[in-house]
Amino acid sequence: MILDVDLRHRQGAFTLDARFQSEGRLTALFGPSGSGKTTLVNAIGGLLRPTQGRICVKERVLVDTRQGIFVPKHRRRIGYVFQEARLFPHLNVRQNLHFGRWFTPKRERVADFHAVTELLGIAHLLDRWPSTLSGGEKQRVAIGRALLSDPQLLLMDEPLASLDEERKAEIYPYIDRLRDEGDVPMVLVSHSVPEIARLATSIVVLNDGRVTASGLASDILRHPRFFPQAGLVEAGALVEARVLRHEEAYGLTVLQAAAGTLTVSRLNLPVGAPVRMRLRARDIILSLAPPEGISALNVLPGTVVAIEEVEGSGVDVTLACGSDSIVASVTRKSMERLGIKVGLPVQAIVKSVAFDRDALGTVHAKNM
Numbered sequence: 001m002i003l004d005v006d007l008r009h010r011q012g013a014f015t016l017d018a019r020f021q022s023e024g025r026l027t028a029l030f031g032p033s034g035s036g037k038t039t040l041v042n043a044i045g046g047l048l049r050p051t052q053g054r055i056c057v058k059e060r061v062l063v064d065t066r067q068g069i070f071v072p073k074h075r076r077r078i079g080y081v082f083q084e085a086r087l088f089p090h091l092n093v094r095q096n097l098h099f100g101r102w103f104t105p106k107r108e109r110v111a112d113f114h115a116v117t118e119l120l121g122i123a124h125l126l127d128r129w130p131s132t133l134s135g136g137e138k139q140r141v142a143i144g145r146a147l148l149s150d151p152q153l154l155l156m157d158e159p160l161a162s163l164d165e166e167r168k169a170e171i172y173p174y175i176d177r178l179r180d181e182g183d184v185p186m187v188l189v190s191h192s193v194p195e196i197a198r199l200a201t202s203i204v205v206l207n208d209g210r211v212t213a214s215g216l217a218s219d220i221l222r223h224p225r226f227f228p229q230a231g232l233v234e235a236g237a238l239v240e241a242r243v244l245r246h247e248e249a250y251g252l253t254v255l256q257a258a259a260g261t262l263t264v265s266r267l268n269l270p271v272g273a274p275v276r277m278r279l280r281a282r283d284i285i286l287s288l289a290p291p292e293g294i295s296a297l298n299v300l301p302g303t304v305v306a307i308e309e310v311e312g313s314g315v316d317v318t319l320a321c322g323s324d325s326i327v328a329s330v331t332r333k334s335m336e337r338l339g340i341k342v343g344l345p346v347q348a349i350v351k352s353v354a355f356d357r358d359a360l361g362t363v364h365a366k367n368m
């Protein structure tokens with residue numbers, strides 16, 4: 001288990017009461033402003049002492065108030081990256097990176113300077129001064145500095161929040177690589193659904209100091225009800241696909257997912273390239289028969305596997321489409337009119353596909 005947290009902490013009128021476990025290589029802590037994300041990260045990092053509870057990172061007990069254990073922050077081997085890069089202005093990039101190693105005992109230094117700078121694409125910046133770097137470059141150096149301290153875990157508290165969309169898109173592929181190729185698990189605080197859909201393998205949803213959901217990113221993102229603050233706008237299923245072919249004459253790309261094929265605006269990706277798509281629950285229309293005479297190109301056959309009532313007049317209908325699962329938000333009235341029940345075969349008409357592309361961030365292909 002990478003993270004095992006069960007803690008209570010009071011600060012003023014606010015109480016954090018958080019319990020979750022995560023095996024994720026990148027665990028996103030998601031929730032609205034004031035829900036307790038930073039408080040939780042600070043408790044894991046040792047910047048605050050929780051009133052009560054237990055925190056384990058990779059099976060190592062960092063806090064156990066019952067047993068009187070509280071490992072001080074400099075002994076936790078946890079790297080921190082904040083919203084602002086906080087580089088030392090009087091040190092160049094190389095010196096800033098070496099500073100990361102300063103507090104790690106020599107025998108415990110395993111992170112390879114060359115490998116880290118290559119992975120983050122900062123090897124050509126080593127002699128530059130922080131003031132000459134872009135926001136995205138500064139954050140990559142800050143991540144490198146944290147990694148070179150040989151942490152057991154990397155905590156990132158909204159590291160991209162102060163960057164514009166273009167700079168964020170520049171950093172995403174590096175975080176993808178760290179997640180997939182590096183050996184340091186990460187915790188990312190974020191309140192951006194597209195960001196966590198792009199990066200997270202596990203998600204912990206916080207609301208008003210409590211964990212309202214936690215689990216695999218693909219499971220959590222399917223359910224609109226876990227994202228009340230995002231409304232139904234952002235939530236949806238994550239579906240992996242590959243570029244099957246391009247239809248140049250129409251400016252379209254056909255993607256192959258387990259659920260079927262989907263046609264979207266021409267993507268600048270080679271045939272065979274993997275794409276992670278988000279099919280938002282509110283962008284799925286259900287039909288009992290294969291639709292005819294409509295302009296939508298994306299219709300996926302599926303079977304209803306679950307129906308969940310949500311607040312208000314809505315219902316979440318989960319479909320199995322091949323080995324993918326897709327959620328549609330429909331009104332209770334539509335559900336009754338169509339006679340939707342578990343086991344019923346239906347057609348999911350996908351109005352719009354949101355997906356991520358390296359270096360381009362999230363793109364929306366509408367009304368295909």
Ligand SMILES: Nc1ncnc2c1ncn2[C@@H]1O[C@H](COP(=O)(O)OP(=O)(O)OP(=O)(O)O)[C@@H](O)[C@H]1O
Pocket residue numbers: 011012013014031032033034035036037038039040191
């Ligand atoms: N030192 C403190 N004393 C009293 N209350 C505090 C203290 N620090 C934070 N709080 C309160 O605790 C709550 C949780 O704050 P926290 O910063 O953890 O939220 P957050 O989810 O990280 O928010 P944001 O996304 O805005 O950074 C807030 O209501 C905040 O006002």
